[in-house]
Structure formats: structure tokens, C-alpha cells
Amino acid sequence: MKVAVLGGGHGCYAAAAELSEKGQEVWFWRREASAFEALNANGGVTVRDHAGTRTVPIAHATASLQEAIEAAELVVIPLPAHTHEDLAAACAPYWRDGQIAFLPPGTLGSVLFIQAARAEGNTAKVRFAETGTLPYLVRKHGPAEIVVSAYATRLPTGVFPRSERDEVLDIIREAYPAVEADADILSGALMNAGPIIHPPLIMMNAGPLEHFEAWDIHNEGTQPAIRAVTTALDAERMSLREALGYSAPHFPLADHYTSDGDEWMYGNAAHEKLTDSGDWREKIDLQTHRYMREDTQLGLSMLVSIGRWAGHPMPVAQGLLALASAITGEDLYASGRTLERLGLASLDRASMTEWMNGGH
The missing domain is CATH 1.10.1040.10 (N-(1-d-carboxylethyl)-l-norvaline Dehydrogenase; domain 2)
Incomplete structure (x- = not known):
């Protein structure tokens, strides 16, 4: 599948690497071409996780937002919510019928992207999905290196429009098998941890x-x-x-802190993996x-x-x-x-x- 990953944060590098390693053809977009100098020199993203250390090549590193979106069937936006407003306006001209945009997590950011496209006069039938967390507990350790402490094992995901939920989730599962059917994007936003x-x-x-x-x-x-x-x-x-x-499961946060409760979004004992890494000791x-x-x-x-x-x-x-x-x-x-x-x-x-x- 052709996938665009938008942004340069921790989760964006993790998504570009994981999806590339899974065999998806990835367009990795950042605003400035110079931001990819280290990645290109490195031959890809160096990943350290439970499986060891390796460098994952990225098929297309691009500073052209139009190129990334127009190439993709699935657009993954693993960015903080405060970036959504500007990015929604920038993306608005480029959406086309049948695409899916996945915001992990979204905080109702889907609404901004829908509204921006309509304001641009773009009436393409794009489907949006929001889930409860970033699919990774991850930190960048350099301009082309990440450490992933845990991968999400359950991603409750709501879809807009809800009437197309099953089809949309089937496509997203090709990239993220952990997605689970939630109701709509309001329900998905209320899963945000x-x-x-x-x-x-x-x-x-x-x-x-x-x-x-x-x-x-x-x-x-x-x-x-x-x-x-x-x-x-x-x-x-x-x-x-x-x-x-909205019915259960509601993914109570208490399950994140226990090793013997119901499996939370990052699986059992995820809190210990996070604290053991030391990556969240910060200013x-x-x-x-x-x-x-x-x-x-x-x-x-x-x-x-x-x-x-x-x-x-x-x-x-x-x-x-x-x-x-x-x-x-x-x-x-x-x-x-x-x-x-x-x-x-x-x-x-x-x-x-x-x-x-x-x-x-």
C-alpha cells in the first residue's frame, strides 16, 4: 500500500520506519528538505527496540506535501494536535476521492481537516479515522535515530463517516493491525489518553x-x-x-498501570517499559x-x-x-x-x- 507519513516528530519517524519495514511504500514528508539530510546520509531511520538495532530505508523522503498526499492511499498524521490547524489548510487542496487520513490520536482534528478542505472548495470524499494514542512509545535519539519502548497492541478507532467504518478499518489494518472498531470520530476522540x-x-x-x-x-x-x-x-x-x-470497552487508564488487568493500548506492563527506558526524564x-x-x-x-x-x-x-x-x-x-x-x-x-x- 502507498502511505504518506506527515511530520517530523518522534511518532512520525517511528511510523515511517515501521510501515516501511512492514513493506508499505512510504512517502515521508517534512516541510524542509534539509531536515532529511541526516536520514539520507544514514540510509534511513535507525531503530532500536525489543528486536534489536537496524536501519530502515525510507522509499520517498520529500518536502513536497502535494507529492506525498497525491501519491498515497493512506495518509498517517501522528502529530501533536496543535499542528492540525495549519496542516489542515496546507493539505486542503490535495485530497482526492477514496483516500483515508488516520490521526493517531486526533482530539477531533478530523473536523479541522474536513472543514479546511470544504473551505478550499475541495469536495473529495476522504475518510478520516481517530484513535486513542500514538501507536508508539518512542523518542528520537538523533536526527535519524529512534528508540521505541513499546508498540500499541490495541488501537480503538472511530471513523468519519461512520457508515464507512468497516471498509476504512480494513484498509488501515494493512498498516496497523492493532486497530479495533470504535464508533465514530467523537467516540475515537474520547478515547484519547x-x-x-x-x-x-x-x-x-x-x-x-x-x-x-x-x-x-x-x-x-x-x-x-x-x-x-x-x-x-x-x-x-x-x-x-x-x-x-458509547458502549464499553472504554479502555480505563488504570489498566495502563497494571500487569494483570485487561490489556490496555500498549499491552500489559507498558508503564514499566516507559519508566525503565529513562527517555521521559526531561525538562x-x-x-x-x-x-x-x-x-x-x-x-x-x-x-x-x-x-x-x-x-x-x-x-x-x-x-x-x-x-x-x-x-x-x-x-x-x-x-x-x-x-x-x-x-x-x-x-x-x-x-x-x-x-x-x-x-x-
């Missing part, structure tokens, strides 16, 4: 994050009091899903880091707005978002990824369901 894991960790570790040169929020930063808040926040997410009529700037700008500003605001739309209280999510707004000195709800800003808040539930199914 980032807004559940990261906001409590950065807010409740704010002192050590600002004091020490580096701090591992997933290791010494994950203490019982913080886990209690995370559990309460996740309970709000699952309760909201149920209020909207986190509470003003700029993606845990604030993606998972809090966009992810938590999304949860709060969906709760408001559904008439379902989200006190822990709203409280954490208020704390984050105080830390940053900004109203993060006003600038967040809300149903109001996406133009969906005026829909009633029946109209939302109709639209998610592929209606107008």
Missing part, C-alpha cells in the same frame, strides 16, 4: 518540574495522590462516553510543552466542552483546566479545541449523530 495522563502529571508536579533540570513525571512523578486525580478524571471521561451512548516547560499545549489546552478543553454540550458535569477536567489557565496566564478554554470553536456546539444529539454518520 493524553488529556487524561498528562494534565494531572504536569500540574501536580509543577514544583519539581520548575526546580530540577530534568524530572520524570512518569516515574517519581507518579505518586498515589496524582494517580487518584488521574483516576477521577478518567472516570469523568468514561461516564461522559456512557452518557453519549518540561509549563508554558510551551505539548503536555500543556496539546493535552491540556486542546485535549482538556475538548472534554469540558463535550461535557457542557451533553449537560454532563466534568468538575475534575474543568478544575485542571482552570489551574492550567492560571499557570499560563491564558484562558485555555477560549483558545481550546472546543465544540464551540469547531462550529458543532449548536447541533443537538440527533443532528450530531447524523453528521458523524456522514450526513450534512
Whole structure:
């Protein structure tokens, strides 16, 4: 299958390498051709994981977004949510009928891509899919080297339009066999683990994050009091899903922290693999880091707005978002990824369901 991978982050390099190694023909896009100098000199992406170390060649490294999208059957966008708005506008002219865009995860980013294409006058019938996490626990260790601590084993994925879900998931499974059928992209967005894991960790570790040169929020930063808040926040997410009529499995985050519960998105004992790697001991700037700008500003605001739309209280999510707004000195709800800003808040539930199914 011909696949485009868009972006230059940790997950983008992992996707380009894994999909190439699986035999897909990959167009790997970054904005600047110079960003691929190290990759070209290296002969590909050097991968270190449970299988050892090897260098994986990439068929097409390109700085032409048009070339990458127009060549692909499947477009994979493993980028932070705060990149979606600009990228959606850049991609808008190039979509063509029958393509699939996969956002792992999405935070309702699919809506931005759909709206940008329509604003461009592009009426191509493109299908979109969103899942609950990046398919990799990965960090770049150089301009052409990555270390993958774990690969996702279960990826609950919602599709727009829902009426084409089964066909779309069959195609995505050629690249990611771990995808599982979720309902629609709203349900898929409510599987996003980032807004559940990261906001409590950065807010409740704010002192050590600002004091020490580096701090591992997933290791010494994950203490019982913080886990209690995370559990309460996740309970709000699952309760909201149920209020909207989405059925289990809801992939409770508690399963990520145990080795004997139901298998979570990265499999059992994934938390130990993450902390053992040491790759998440880092300096986190509470003003700029993606845990604030993606998972809090966009992810938590999304949860709060969906709760408001559904008439379902989200006190822990709203409280954490208020704390984050105080830390940053900004109203993060006003600038967040809300149903109001996406133009969906005026829909009633029946109209939302109709639209998610592929209606107008």
C-alpha cells in the first residue's frame, strides 16, 4: 500500500520506519528538505527496540506535501494536535476521492481537516479515522535515530463517516493491525489518553518540574495522590462516553498501570517499559510543552466542552483546566479545541449523530 507519513516528530519517524519495514511504500514528508539530510546520509531511520538495532530505508523522503498526499492511499498524521490547524489548510487542496487520513490520536482534528478542505472548495470524499494514542512509545535519539519502548497492541478507532467504518478499518489494518472498531470520530476522540495522563502529571508536579533540570513525571512523578486525580478524571471521561451512548470497552487508564488487568493500548506492563527506558526524564516547560499545549489546552478543553454540550458535569477536567489557565496566564478554554470553536456546539444529539454518520 502507498502511505504518506506527515511530520517530523518522534511518532512520525517511528511510523515511517515501521510501515516501511512492514513493506508499505512510504512517502515521508517534512516541510524542509534539509531536515532529511541526516536520514539520507544514514540510509534511513535507525531503530532500536525489543528486536534489536537496524536501519530502515525510507522509499520517498520529500518536502513536497502535494507529492506525498497525491501519491498515497493512506495518509498517517501522528502529530501533536496543535499542528492540525495549519496542516489542515496546507493539505486542503490535495485530497482526492477514496483516500483515508488516520490521526493517531486526533482530539477531533478530523473536523479541522474536513472543514479546511470544504473551505478550499475541495469536495473529495476522504475518510478520516481517530484513535486513542500514538501507536508508539518512542523518542528520537538523533536526527535519524529512534528508540521505541513499546508498540500499541490495541488501537480503538472511530471513523468519519461512520457508515464507512468497516471498509476504512480494513484498509488501515494493512498498516496497523492493532486497530479495533470504535464508533465514530467523537467516540475515537474520547478515547484519547493524553488529556487524561498528562494534565494531572504536569500540574501536580509543577514544583519539581520548575526546580530540577530534568524530572520524570512518569516515574517519581507518579505518586498515589496524582494517580487518584488521574483516576477521577478518567472516570469523568468514561461516564461522559456512557452518557453519549458509547458502549464499553472504554479502555480505563488504570489498566495502563497494571500487569494483570485487561490489556490496555500498549499491552500489559507498558508503564514499566516507559519508566525503565529513562527517555521521559526531561525538562518540561509549563508554558510551551505539548503536555500543556496539546493535552491540556486542546485535549482538556475538548472534554469540558463535550461535557457542557451533553449537560454532563466534568468538575475534575474543568478544575485542571482552570489551574492550567492560571499557570499560563491564558484562558485555555477560549483558545481550546472546543465544540464551540469547531462550529458543532449548536447541533443537538440527533443532528450530531447524523453528521458523524456522514450526513450534512
